[in-house]
Amino acid sequence: xxxxxxxxxxxxxxxxxxxxxxxxxxxxxxxxxxxxxxxxxxxxxxxxxxxxxxxxxxxxxxxxxxxxxxxxxxxxxxxxxxxxxxxxxxxxxxxxxxxxxxxxxxxxxxxxxxxxxxxxxxxxxxxxxxxxxxxxxxxxxxxxxxxxxxxxxxxxxxxxxxxxxxxxxx
Amino acid sequence: xxxxxxxxxxxxxxxxxxxxxxxxxxxxxxxxxxxxxxxxxxxxxxxxxxxxxxxxxxxxxxxxxxxxxxxxxxxxxxxxxxxxxxxxxxxxxxxxxxxxxxxxxxxxxxxxxxxxxxxxxxxxxxxxxxxxxxxxxxxxxxxxxxxxxxxxxxxxxxxxxxxxxxxxxxxxxxxxxxxxxxxxxxxxxxxxxxxxxxxxxxxxxxxxxxxxxxxxxxxxxxxxxxxxxxxxxxxxxxxxxxxxxxxxxx
Numbered sequence: 120x121x122x123x124x125x126x127x128x129x130x131x132x133x134x135x136x137x138x139x140x141x142x143x144x145x146x147x148x149x150x151x152x153x154x155x156x157x158x159x160x161x162x163x164x165x166x167x168x169x170x171x172x173x174x175x176x177x178x179x180x181x182x183x184x185x186x187x188x189x190x191x192x193x194x195x196x197x198x199x200x201x202x203x204x205x206x207x208x209x210x211x212x213x214x215x216x217x218x219x220x221x222x223x224x225x226x227x228x229x230x231x232x233x234x235x236x237x238x239x240x241x242x243x244x245x246x247x248x249x250x251x252x253x254x255x256x257x258x259x260x261x262x263x264x265x266x267x268x269x270x271x272x273x274x275x276x277x278x279x280x281x282x283x284x285x286x287x288x289x
Numbered sequence: 290x291x292x293x294x295x296x297x298x299x300x301x302x303x304x305x306x307x308x309x310x311x312x313x314x315x316x317x318x319x320x321x322x323x324x325x326x327x328x329x330x331x332x333x334x335x336x337x338x339x340x341x342x343x344x345x346x347x348x349x350x351x352x353x354x355x356x357x358x359x360x361x362x363x364x365x366x367x368x369x370x371x372x373x374x375x376x377x378x379x380x381x382x383x384x385x386x387x388x389x390x391x392x393x394x395x396x397x398x399x400x401x402x403x404x405x406x407x408x409x410x411x412x413x414x415x416x417x418x419x420x421x422x423x424x425x426x427x428x429x430x431x432x433x434x435x436x437x438x439x440x441x442x443x444x445x446x447x448x449x450x451x452x453x454x455x456x457x458x459x460x461x462x463x464x465x466x467x468x469x470x471x472x473x474x475x476x477x478x479x480x481x482x483x484x485x486x487x488x489x490x491x492x493x494x495x496x497x498x499x500x501x502x503x504x505x506x507x508x509x510x511x512x513x514x515x516x517x518x519x520x521x522x523x524x525x526x527x528x529x530x531x532x533x534x535x536x537x538x539x
Contacts, residue, residue, distance in 0.1 A: 129352045137343035138304050141336070154348045158355060163463070165359035166475060170465035178308050179301075218296050220328045227300075239456075252299035263501045 123168040146189040160185040405527035431477040442493040451485035453511040489531040
């Protein structure tokens, strides 16, 4: 695997920019913040292009950068930043996603609203589970965490999310 | 044991399909599904339209401007931008925060283990200067780290806070392998208004390290005895520890 060049990143900007932007929209749920995060993703990709060794697809590599950029933004916002949770569906358990696409998109929207309430460790696995839709085993391989740890963090997310949703509806 | 039910396609597969990066056979399978699944067909259609609009969107910056920023902008701009509201609030309240490096018996707040040489430069409006210990720093000052090693390796920088929380500030995934010699790390560290003792662990590993394991071990060590632990990375790694206390001025 030869090192990425600036020209490679430029072609990725054309090819993957829209997808990266959509992922940032899903996570941050603010249009201007999503554009900023998308741009910052490619700035970092240019800056750290030599660290890419083909260990994953370019799309996956860019998304992993964008996830980090978005999580930085969520940390900056702090835990008081989330929008109304009324009418939001409860998330499914950590082992099963809805089969229906619209239900999954709706669930992703709800997860995005809740993300800023959790610490980066939980955010990392939640993004991979609900936005990338990886299975626990795949998240384990991606993050280097044990499957048990991944499942525990997802369970923490689900348990607290349900509690928050319940309180918001009360 | 829970049984896993995978959807007929995942978000990752849809993204790969939209980017033209999905294997042809799998792409055909999903497109065949879309002929029977109107939701999926509509979604793919909308995303393709978004991709077209993206190329002409007025919000979209030119690649040249991204390249210029990556190559020449101060790496701290992002953090400065993100923390600007916090800094303005702090200024309004006239509550200037400072960080006072903790002094050891040898008047040095930087401990080197395993021969890793790290320099810490203080960047402020007056320029930059190397820290020697004892300086009083202001909120908004920035610290830039320089690693000098004759063998090079994979760098990791971890922050340990007084709360016990540990954060990965720089990962080897971001920085890649450092060649032998001197390297200034991108992204300087902007001093925030949190108070209390903190430590920076700068680790240089000879092979790609398991950074999550570092975080896990450090957090566990801190939970047991606060900062009074002697955590070290595994053999083959070099370590430098920068310890300081941040507190408010009058």
